[in-house]
Amino acid sequence: MLFLRSKAKSKKNSLKGFSLIELLVAMFIFSLVMMAMVAVSVAVFQSYQKSKAIKKIAEDVGFAMNSIAKDVRMGKIETGPSSSCVGDQKRCLAVTRNHSAETVCYKITSDEAIMVYSNDNCTAGGRVIVDLSGTGMKFDLAKSYFYSRQTDTDAPLRGWAELNLDVESPSATTDAIKVQAIVSSRDYGWEDVP
Numbered sequence: 001m002l003f004l005r006s007k008a009k010s011k012k013n014s015l016k017g018f019s020l021i022e023l024l025v026a027m028f029i030f031s032l033v034m035m036a037m038v039a040v041s042v043a044v045f046q047s048y049q050k051s052k053a054i055k056k057i058a059e060d061v062g063f064a065m066n067s068i069a070k071d072v073r074m075g076k077i078e079t080g081p082s083s084s085c086v087g088d089q090k091r092c093l094a095v096t097r098n099h100s101a102e103t104v105c106y107k108i109t110s111d112e113a114i115m116v117y118s119n120d121n122c123t124a125g126g127r128v129i130v131d132l133s134g135t136g137m138k139f140d141l142a143k144s145y146f147y148s149r150q151t152d153t154d155a156p157l158r159g160w161a162e163l164n165l166d167v168e169s170p171s172a173t174t175d176a177i178k179v180q181a182i183v184s185s186r187d188y189g190w191e192d193v194p
């Protein structure tokens with residue numbers, strides 16, 4: 001008999017399940033772990049999207065800077081009384097391309113755009129080469145400028161241009177993008193070549 005009682009008692013203990021409190025504690029711990037995993041996933045996705053946007057902006061600004069530098073290197077900086085950039089030298093840079101004698105004008109038109117114009121007065125026929133609208137980033141107009149200077153009055157086709165573009169986030173959640181270059185200009189006499 002003793003044997004039967006212990007067998008019945010062990011059978012009764014083996015059918016025992018979780019209590020309600022144990023089940024609630026387990027569900028609470030599981031929900032905490034799941035919320036932490038979802039929060040980390042959302043943060044990683046947002047960080048990826050932000051870095052992707054910053055990379056695109058940096059590439060666009062770098063492309064614009066390289067285009068401007070190429071025109072300055074292979075052209076003539078148009079400064080002086082006849083240039084339309086005299087009153088707006090910090091935001092405007094006019095360059096005559098040697099190979100085509102075409103004058104182009106690069107201008108920071110707002111805190112969101114850089115435009116290139118196919119004339120020296122920065123008015124009609126412009127197209128956007130950098131557009132920051134919709135990105136949450138803006139040019140810091142106090143730090144973004146073009147500065148050009150002729151180095152020799154006897155050879156006014158030589159000079160240099162300092163290009164500074166500073167893109168910042170108004171929310172200050174990301175680092176600023178700073179692109180700078182000093183480019184020399186020189187007349188290679190290509191317009192005299194037949």
